[in-house]
Amino acid sequence: xxxxxxxxxxxxxxxxxxxxxxQQQKERPESKFKVPYINxxxxxxxxxxxxxxxxVIHVPTHFTEDIWTKDxxxxxxxxxxxxxxxxxxxxxxxxxxxxxxxxxCFYLMSQETHKYGCVS
Amino acid sequence: xxxxxxxxxxxxxxLRDAExxxxxGHGGGLKKVLGVRDLTFFGVAxxxxxxxxxxxxxAASSGGPGIIFLYMFTAVACGFAAFCYAEFASTVPxxxxxxxxxxxxxxxxxxxxxxxxxxxxxxxxxxxxxISWSDYFTNLMTKAGMHIPDWLTMDYISAKNxxxxxxxxxxxxxxxxxxxxxxxxxxxxxxxLIVALITYIVFRGIKxxxxxxxxxxxxxxCVIFFVIVLGAYYVNPGNWSPFTPEGFGGIMKGVSAVFxxxxxxxxxxxxxxxxxxxxxxxxxxxxYSLIICTVVYxxxxxxxxxxxxxxxxxxxxxxxxxxxxKGLKFISGIVAVSAIIATASVLLVFQxxxxxxxxxxxxxxxxxxxxxxxxxxxxxxxxxxILTGIVVAVRLYS
Numbered sequence: 001x002x003x004x005x006x007x008x009x010x011x012x013x014x015x016x017x018x019x020x021x022x023q024q025q026k027e028r029p030e031s032k033f034k035v036p037y038i039n040x041x042x043x044x045x046x047x048x049x050x051x052x053x054x055x056v057i058h059v060p061t062h063f064t065e066d067i068w069t070k071d072x073x074x075x076x077x078x079x080x081x082x083x084x085x086x087x088x089x090x091x092x093x094x095x096x097x098x099x100x101x102x103x104x105c106f107y108l109m110s111q112e113t114h115k116y117g118c119v120s
Numbered sequence: 121x122x123x124x125x126x127x128x129x130x131x132x133x134x135l136r137d138a139e140x141x142x143x144x145g146h147g148g149g150l151k152k153v154l155g156v157r158d159l160t161f162f163g164v165a166x167x168x169x170x171x172x173x174x175x176x177x178x179a180a181s182s183g184g185p186g187i188i189f190l191y192m193f194t195a196v197a198c199g200f201a202a203f204c205y206a207e208f209a210s211t212v213p214x215x216x217x218x219x220x221x222x223x224x225x226x227x228x229x230x231x232x233x234x235x236x237x238x239x240x241x242x243x244x245x246x247x248x249x250x251i252s253w254s255d256y257f258t259n260l261m262t263k264a265g266m267h268i269p270d271w272l273t274m275d276y277i278s279a280k281n282x283x284x285x286x287x288x289x290x291x292x293x294x295x296x297x298x299x300x301x302x303x304x305x306x307x308x309x310x311x312x313l314i315v316a317l318i319t320y321i322v323f324r325g326i327k328x329x330x331x332x333x334x335x336x337x338x339x340x341x342c343v344i345f346f347v348i349v350l351g352a353y354y355v356n357p358g359n360w361s362p363f364t365p366e367g368f369g370g371i372m373k374g375v376s377a378v379f380x381x382x383x384x385x386x387x388x389x390x391x392x393x394x395x396x397x398x399x400x401x402x403x404x405x406x407x408y409s410l411i412i413c414t415v416v417y418x419x420x421x422x423x424x425x426x427x428x429x430x431x432x433x434x435x436x437x438x439x440x441x442x443x444x445x446k447g448l449k450f451i452s453g454i455v456a457v458s459a460i461i462a463t464a465s466v467l468l469v470f471q472x473x474x475x476x477x478x479x480x481x482x483x484x485x486x487x488x489x490x491x492x493x494x495x496x497x498x499x500x501x502x503x504x505x506i507l508t509g510i511v512v513a514v515r516l517y518s
Contacts, residue, residue, distance in 0.1 A: 004248070005376065007241035008383050011218040012201040014234055015386075018225030019204040022211070029131050032399040033210035035203045101200030108197075108379050 163409025166384030177438030179374030186364030206403030216480030319509030355426030475504030
């Protein structure tokens with residue numbers, strides 16, 4: 001069951017990333033439906049900072065201890081990806097919706113890999 | 121070499137290949153018959169499986185009534201992904217789904233990886249769905265007083281292993297099974313039959329598949345609607361306060377179960393070449409099916425947590441449990457029948473999706489040509505469809 005979910009999430013991530021890649025192409029192909037473009041340059045990094053601040057306030061041990069154990073490495077990788085995406089969004093002005101789609105899928109992947117729910 | 125691996129296909133080439141794929145064979149190609157209603161129903165068919173009741177029950181038991189916020193949040197997250205699928209489906213209306221989209225965006229090597237990822241996902245998923253269909257069916261038959269012999273309801277390997285480990289059901293199956301030349305006949309007959317039936321419908325044509333899917337979805341939604349309306353009479357609002365007894369952490373514990381409930385809307389993008397107007401209808405079909413399912417899940421979660429205290433919901437069949445407690449025993453029978461239909465509809469959409477991804481991979485030369493052969497009369501990828509059935513059936517037997 002969990003294997004199927006991870007495969008699906010992997011496909012979702014690639015499709016979201018694919019939309020970002022299409023937007024970077026000089027000649028974006030014709031399409032009757034386009035993901036509405038919201039510039040994520042500032043919004044996404046701001047959302048990430050808010051999330052981090054909230055977690056530090058409510059679960060002070062999350063970044064100092066919780067994610068550094070043997071079982072919780074997927075969560076550490078999730079935060080790494082979230083930060084990399086923030087930098088890329090800032091530089092390349094990524095569209096917000098695919099970025100949020102990707103991040104949600106990465107979060108769910110980290111939850112599927114270990115089931116401790118350490119964002120509590 | 122590196123260029124070869126990252127070779128991308130232009131959208132015009134992909135569309136032209138698809139056109140040619142439609143043309144070759146002997147006259148007939150895929151049939152363009154699906155409209156937005158059919159696509160929405162395919163989506164609902166794939167998303168709402170039989171597991172929804174137990175999924176809602178287990179998520180609600182850890183998070184309380186506030187679990188509906190998680191359903192909303194997950195729907196939005198899936199909605200973001202659905203937006204991206206929709207853009208691709210409208211840009212490259214070809215049956216390969218994420219496989220074709222990756223080919224356009226990232227090149228052949230990514231497409232190859234995601235193609236196999238999708239095939240594994242579909243194959244494992246279909247087998248699991250077929251087995252759970254068999255379980256629901258066997259249980260219903262037992263309830264109706266017709267017990268199917270154990271050796272006809274499980275696969276050979278698990279019977280053998282279970283016998284070695286002394287699991288009572290498996291031991292009974294192993295010892296009672298008839299033997300031919302010393303070889304015990306043990307198989308999951310209900311699962312094999314449903315796979316054969318579904319494969320036949322999918323092989324026979326997209327129109328037949330559409331009718332079957334629409335019918336099953338209508339039955340499924342009617343049962344759910346009936347359950348919600350009936351359950352609403354028994355709701356005690358006291359059970360809803362406090363609304364989020366376990367806080368944010370308790371709600372987030374259900375995140376995997378809730379996400380699993382939304383898987384499947386992407387499968388409809390594999391029917392792109394059978395839509396009348398894929399560029400407009402596919403995006404809509406995905407969105408509508410996500411919205412319908414979100415509303416259904418939220419209402420069901422509210423009814424379940426309103427009827428009994430959320431802490432009692434962590435059981436295999438919470439719906440039957442809550443209605444049994446109110447003295448409405450017949451509900452569990454209706455739910456059991458609808459579970460069989462719901463599971464069959466999930467299997468139908470996934471058995472429909474897999475051969476179409478094979479077909480797209482074969483056109484690009486990543487699989488032998490025979491995988492993209494279209495049946496001259498029925499207009500379906502004939503070889504791939506039958507092979508899809510065989511792959512699941514073989515796994516069921518061994």
